[in-house]
Amino acid sequence: MELPDFTDEIIHYLKQKELPSNIEAAVILGSGLGTFTDHIENPFLVSYEDIPSMPVSSVEGHDGKLIIGKINDHPIIAFSGRFHHYEGFSFEQTATPVYISKALDVNKLIISNAAGAINTSFSVGDLMVIEDVIRNNLSIAPRGRKQHRYLHHQYVNRIRKIASDLGLITQQGTYMYVTGPNYETKAEIRAFRTMGADAVGMSTTTELFEAARLELKSAAISLITNMSTGVTGDKLDHKEVKATADARKEDFARVVKALIQKF
Numbered sequence: 635m636e637l638p639d640f641t642d643e644i645i646h647y648l649k650q651k652e653l654p655s656n657i658e659a660a661v662i663l664g665s666g667l668g669t670f671t672d673h674i675e676n677p678f679l680v681s682y683e684d685i686p687s688m689p690v691s692s693v694e695g696h697d698g699k700l701i702i703g704k705i706n707d708h709p710i711i712a713f714s715g716r717f718h719h720y721e722g723f724s725f726e727q728t729a730t731p732v733y734i735s736k737a738l739d740v741n742k743l744i745i746s747n748a749a750g751a752i753n754t755s756f757s758v759g760d761l762m763v764i765e766d767v768i769r770n771n772l773s774i775a776p777r778g779r780k781q782h783r784y785l786h787h788q789y790v791n792r793i794r795k796i797a798s799d800l801g802l803i804t805q806q807g808t809y810m811y812v813t814g815p816n817y818e819t820k821a822e823i824r825a826f827r828t829m830g831a832d833a834v835g836m837s838t839t840t841e842l843f844e845a846a847r848l849e850l851k852s853a854a855i856s857l858i859t860n861m862s863t864g865v866t867g868d869k870l871d872h873k874e875v876k877a878t879a880d881a882r883k884e885d886f887a888r889v890v891k892a893l894i895q896k897f
């Protein structure tokens with residue numbers, strides 16, 4: 635399986651660290667959701683800064699480390715701090731955690747993000763299981779033309795069932811990718827709604843495409859941190875995104891932990 639050249643040094647460095655060989659799942663943590671790492675038992679931490687060729691995120695609410703450890707005896711790797719195209723990273727660089735996961739033979743991936751609701755029946759704090767995506771920039775799948783099945787419908791139902799067994803109601807829907815970094819205009823949100831989008835955000839999509847190409851099984855969950863522009867008339871700011879993530883991070887962690895065991 636072909637990984638981009640810039641990952642060679644990253645993987646070489648990590649392989650010297652004698653990481654466990656049986657890591658079952660990788661978790662990519664979205665804005666404000668980094669505290670999931672507090673749940674990891676016996677954490678072994680590597681700062682992105684210490685890894686040669688590793689991108690380092692500059693966004694508030696994003697840490698810069700990967701953590702290897704266990705969740706209920708399941709070995710996992712978590713990425714706290716992700717990479718956005720609007721920070722100046724190439725689309726390929728934004729998928730770095732996927733390449734690392736593949737190189738470490740991890741075959742399950744759980745992706746999370748903070749997103750704005752376009753669907754007016756959603757509420758702030760909802761968890762939305764992503765069933766499909768819309769790209770506003772069709773160059774984001776870096777390699778090859780093949781259309782992969784990047785999200786399997788039966789997984790969406792299973793993830794929702796796993797959450798509902800915990801007493802948590804989830805939404806499901808289509809995630810609209812925008813490049814950012816600025817929030818969308820009112821007219822854009824109206825347009826995206828007409829296109830069939832339920833939520834909007836600035837990440838996840840390249841990771842999903844690359845994970846599919848590399849044959850990882852993916853689940854993707856959006857935390858609805860705000861209603862998107864024009865839905866309520868409130869002004870958007872990154873503080874609201876972080877406050878909602880703070881209020882909902884424990885339920886998010888419960889779902890991810892259950893997914894690690896059962897997905």
Ligand code: CYT
Nearest residue numbers: 748749750834835862
């Ligand atoms: N919210 C968000 N748009 C939004 O409204 N978290 C990303 C993009």
